[in-house]
Amino acid sequence: MLPDSAGGRAVSTVLDVAVCLLFVTAAVGVLATVDRPTPDDSDTADRAASLLGTTTTTVHYAATGPDGGSGGRAAVACRVDGGSRPDDCRTAHGTVADLLAHAAVADVTAAAEGSGFERGVRNATHQRLAGIRSSWQVVVTWRAYPDAPLAGRLVVGDGPPPGVDVHTATLQVPVAGNGATEATGADEPRTVDAVARQAASTMITRLFPPEPTRLALVGEASADQRTASHYRRTAAALGVGLDGAVADGSVRRANSILTDALATRYARDLETRTDDPTAAAALVSVETATVTVRTWSA
Structure with missing residues (x-):
């Protein structure tokens, strides 16, 4: 038989453990029932x-x-x-x-x-x-x-x-891409038409870079057909014909036709917005x- 002091310590230890478990259980219960904040997804x-x-x-x-x-x-x-x-x-x-x-x-x-x-x-x-x-x-x-x-x-x-x-x-x-990199060139634009032409030239050069496009037109049949198809779609969107330029493999002539048509569209549109060449240039960005x-x- 254990002495009273030992028995008291044993009972006390059991009670301490029980109380500790109660506190832990209660804490877990509290954590489990706390409402989680709605995540902020603003970032x-x-x-x-x-x-x-x-x-x-x-x-x-x-x-x-x-x-x-x-x-x-x-x-x-x-x-x-x-x-x-x-x-x-x-x-x-x-x-x-x-x-x-x-x-x-x-x-x-x-x-x-x-x-x-x-x-x-x-x-x-x-x-x-x-x-x-x-x-x-x-x-x-x-x-x-x-x-x-x-x-x-x-x-x-x-x-x-x-x-x-x-x-x-x-x-x-x-x-x-290759070709011009500024919608206005190195100098200040002199006319809205100049802004429109430079923007059109840059866009067409991005779509049909001269050397890769030329190689595609004279290369394998499938690449030739794809490139010619892309030219035809662009020409149709601008309401022009390429006058045999694509069939002849003349990228320079095909791009010139497309650039002229797109520049006309750009100039007409930009002139309804501003008659200031600098302001028109500020509106245009084909680089990004x-x-x-x-x-x-x-």
């Missing part, structure tokens, strides 16, 4: 835009058929890692935002619509934003100025439902595509 759009602008990726895609679409078999083969790839497979590398801008530019001539490249860019966007806790949509546009004729646009993701708070962040992504990220609570 989610900024974070998503940052991810698109800083994360690089590689897109492998097939470019078969005259319209730049890809057959299912070719598209699958281009996604196989390692080993040789079919000659018709292409690779694009850059930040996700860069590739989105590229797809928006291609959309001007319908070169990206339904293509393997567009699908690859859409998939890359979904993969990059998979960890975003909010619902999102990405809208990419490339145009000389708001509501300008001849523009490219790409949308990834469904739009927000009505009545929700939407947060927005934008990126201005440089559009790579705008990537807009929209987020909202699911």
